[in-house]
Amino acid sequence: MSYILSPISPSPVEFPDESKWKERQDRQLRLWGVHGQARIDSAQVCLLNATAVGCEVLKNIVLPGFGSFSVVDAQKVTPRDLGRNFYLRKSDLERNRAEAVSEIIAELNPEVKGQFLAEDPLVVIEKSPEFFDQFNYIIASQMPMHHVEKLAKYCHEKNKILVAVRSYGMIGYLRIFTKSHTIVEAKLDTQIDDLRITKPWLDFLKFCDLQELDAMDNNALAHTAYPILLVKALQQWKSSHNNQLPQSRADKEEFQNTIKGLSKSWTMLTNFEEALDKAHFCYSEPQIPDSVSAVFNDELCTNLTKESDDFWVMAASVKKFVENEGQGLLPLQGRVPDMQSDTERYVKMQSLFRKKARADMEIVKKYMKEFLTQVGRPEDSIPEMDLKEFCKNAYYLRAIHFRSLEQELKSPNKEEIQSHMQWNEDSTMPFYVCFRAIDRFLEKKGYYPGQEDENVEADTVELRKIVDELLVEFGVSESCHDMDKYVGEMVRYGGCELHNISSLMGGVAGQELIKLCTRQRIPVNNTWVFSGIKSISIAFEA
Structure with missing residues (x-):
């Protein structure tokens, strides 16, 4: 019909x-x-x-x-x-x-x-x-x-x-x-800055090497962006520490002194304070977030078909980039955050980051076209604008697989329900249990509990009975919640909105x-x- x-x-x-x-x-x-x-x-x-x-x-x-x-x-x-x-x-x-x-x-x-x-x-x-x-x-x-x-x-x-x-x-x-x-x-509350301090690419490294801090006057030094300061401080540190990054607490304190040593009056310079605040960029290599690794390892990413969503084709392409040209790193974001710097050098650094991001995206694009051809789709079926956004946000990729309603009804998440019912007095889980009970009541009786004034007492008894049955099914033997109050509240509503x-x-x-x-x-x-x-x-x- x-x-x-x-x-x-x-x-x-x-x-x-x-x-x-x-x-x-x-x-x-x-x-x-x-x-x-x-x-x-x-x-x-x-x-x-x-x-x-x-x-x-x-x-x-x-x-x-x-x-x-x-x-x-x-x-x-x-x-x-x-x-x-x-x-x-x-x-x-x-x-x-x-x-x-x-x-x-x-x-x-x-x-x-x-x-x-x-x-x-x-x-x-x-x-x-x-x-x-x-x-x-x-x-x-x-x-x-x-x-x-x-x-x-x-x-x-x-x-x-x-x-x-x-x-x-x-x-x-x-x-x-x-x-x-x-x-x-x-769009997380905490933004991930991908500045490649520990692994600068050649053009960025050359740009940093051109910055001769000792030859600068105080004004030029005060307007040298902190990524440059960190790259140069890390070069100095690694040359005397077997090419290793700062690891222990003592190492980190010594490295911070290395940063301070790049300026004779660092306390007066905002950019050096920024460098000290961002020194953690030098303590470890850039990491791929667990949520992104989960995307790469997802079956939908590893087994592409003609019906695969564009997301998975692009994810597979980025994964191949990481395994090859990226050498374990995601495509560069190409974004430089606000920082203390003169306009000329900030714009130059921004241009280098964008150029590198564009080059990384072109490699990913090549892999994407190969995957599209393999699954029998036109090479241009995914717009370049979508790929650009995808690469720019590679650190934020997520894939959520939802449980079906059938799974919820036949195989409820008992551990989750039990933890809220037994240990969390401020949880609204008891109302979830009541919703499940109300649905069973409605299916059995054809009306909501408490909908008719003359049935309130009997409905309360019946609804509490169904709640107890559900608690047994969920494996809840003890509860920190007084379920009589929740049942009484739901009956009092009588299905009203x-x-x-x-x-x-x-x-x-x-x-x-x-x-x-x-x-x-x-x-x-x-x-x-x-x-x-x-x-x-x-x-x-x-």
């Missing part, structure tokens, strides 16, 4: 003038670059259920310009919806919920195309899972695990990204489903989708549970 999406005609709205619109786009380009924005522009998103939390997620990805969105929902707008969903109006009562929210959300960004389908998501999943082939990202809103199980399996097989998000009283739940996810720009929690969860899920789409920054690996009671959360691999 095939389903056809209906386009929407948003209400007339006074969009910002072109200059202001371009200004907003410019701010976004500064955040994730042209390549990141290009991925966002081409993204196609499907929201299942136009709930408050679902609409909040959609709002947070429509604003930055995700290419198109579609909403699937068969429900009519009710008075209860008006009380918790900001994207519905009184005039929308009895209208199809998907159509109503699509019109409002489309007004947020004139460049995003909106569509809707007035069908039950569960029916679409059951009868026509191929409907989701047209989307890159699917958002399952307020759907228990047994409702998304088939879709999660389909997305896992197709390597599509499914994000399940729930707002349940004061508690929020987020789960990312996909087979694997690769990251080119991790509070807008403040929905708004927060929409913001978090929106940011995770942007990370996944741009392949920038590291997304949550698997599950994130938030408690609005104490404003605490945990992320864990379920």
Whole structure:
């Protein structure tokens, strides 16, 4: 059975003038670059259920310009919806919920195309899972695990990204489903500076040798960049220490004195203070981060096929560079951080780094073309701009392999659950257990615990019984948490959705989708549970 999406005609709205619109786009380009924005522009998103939390997620990805969105929902707008969903109006009562929210959300960004389908998501999943082939990202809103199980399996097989998000009283739940996810720009809090102090290439070494410190006046010496000072100090050190790097504490103190000895008045010179602060660059050879080594050793990197993602083809090419011309080193970043220096020498050094980075990339490009030919793809099928970004960010590469929902349900991560339940009093893991119990309760009874006032007491007993069964399955014999309180809290909510929690969860899920789409920054690996009671959360691999 095939389903056809209906386009929407948003209400007339006074969009910002072109200059202001371009200004907003410019701010976004500064955040994730042209390549990141290009991925966002081409993204196609499907929201299942136009709930408050679902609409909040959609709002947070429509604003930055995700290419198109579609909403699937068969429900009519009710008075209860008006009380918790900001994207519905009184005039929308009895209208199809998907159509109503699509019109409002489309007004947020004139460049995003909106569509809707007035069908039950569960029916679409059951009868026509191929409907989701047209989307890159699917958002399952307020759907228990047994409702998304088939879709999660389909997305896992197709390597599509499914994000399940729930707002349940004061508690929020987020789960990312996909087979694997690769990251080119991790954008860590601590930036890695690749200055090759211990292994300078020939042109940089010649440039450093031309800097005669003894012949400089104080002004020229004070504006000699610290990489030059470190290279020269290390040359002096190695000449009297069997060509070895400083290792022991005494060695490091002696090496710092060597740096100071390059200037007669080092305490007055900012660049020498920078050199002392960066002396750790001289204590060890440049290392490939463990996360990058894991990428190189990944089966997807070592066994390329015609269907391999561009990421893995480029990773294999960089790996071959490291094993050959790189002599164990990654391609040079080509970036020189800010430092105390005169303009002329800083620009010259910057030019040397960029030239070397370009030369390294050309070698990687040669290997990439060889791999593409081997797997039967055109040599130019990966843009040079993508390869340039890849080489520039080689130190930040990541690959995350997600556990499937089937694995979570049949082989839960008992060790992770046990550690949080037994030793971490501030963990939100008990709410995860409660979500699992609520889903079983719903599947058995057909309604949420506490949804009907007359059933509260019986529902509490039944839900606690299911929680105890789950704790046995998870191997939790003792707990530092009073589970009666958690069960009572979840029954008290009765499946209700509070807008403040929905708004927060929409913001978090929106940011995770942007990370996944741009392949920038590291997304949550698997599950994130938030408690609005104490404003605490945990992320864990379920």
